[in-house]
Amino acid sequence: MIKIFSWAAVIFWMAIIFYLSHEPASSSDELSIGISDVMVTIVEKVVPGTEVNMDEFHHIVRKCAHFLAYLILGLLLTHTLRRSGTGRWTIGIALIICVLYASSDELHQLFVPGRSAEVRDVLIDSVGACVGIILDLLIWKGKQRYKS
16 A cells, blocks of 8 residues: 555656646746745845845756756655665666656657756756655665664
């Protein structure tokens, strides 16, 4: 039963990534600009007098979103594959799936109004997935040490 929930979480997260990628550029920009505005407001309250270049900050927020989305996917996928008994192939399979999904996601964006496909985004997504996979590996090894 836990395997089913694990796979459901992976599929749900992939669906969220797909949904966000399917948003036209104008909707996607509104979302990330809203997040950027909230973050800048917080920074200005914490460090008064801070000047922020909104275009650069907005760009960084968008790229961090790519990284974080695939970090979570890498974590979920590695955890699920381990539970599914992939053994020593878990990390490789997780990485391949994440990179293929990132690539297909960018290709999908070619068909969304105002969006484009960028190799740079696939690289950012892949690095995020690698970090997620490593985090899951560290958590799993920590649990193994704690058990013994």
